[in-house]
Amino acid sequence: MPTAVTTGQHARTARMDVHEVAAVLVQGLGPTLVAAMTGSKDRKLPSKWAKPDGPRPSADFTRRLQLGHRVWVALSESESEHVARQWFLGGNPVLHEDTPITAIREDRGSEVIEAVESFLRGDPDV
Incomplete structure (x- = not known):
């Protein structure tokens, strides 16, 4: 069953400039975690993406930023x-005890959405 994460928030994030998406994540998670989530080897790159006149991330980085943003919001x-920061950092039973940071970097988007929806519904850990 679709929830705000899979429908409404997707549309809002898709309409945002990628620099703004990066800025929200850098402010909430910090550039090091955003770099880890996107797979960037450069810990400073997310801060550059967050600047309105900064470089545009590649398509792979953009996809991961957008998923991370949907979940963060x-x-x-x-x-x-x-709570959001702790959720991103902790091992998650829905993700086979991987962290959401790792799952996003590995492009396991449907699993990440399933995990956050389960958490927001208050489902018992599986």
Whole structure:
């Protein structure tokens, strides 16, 4: 069943400039975690992407930024920024104990969406 993460938030994120998407994530997670999530080897690159006149991330990086943003907004608005950050960093049973950071980097988008939706519904850990 689609939720705000898979429908409404997707549309809002898709309409945003990628620099703004990066800025939200850098502010919430920090450039090092955003670099890890996107697969960038350069920890400073996310801060550059976050600048309105900064370089545009590649298609792969953009896809991961957009997924991360959808999840970040859903969690931070439903819970808090602290809970959202902890969710990104912790091993997740839906993701076979991988972190969401790792799953996003590995392009496991449908699993990440399933994991966040399960968390937001309050499903017991599986």
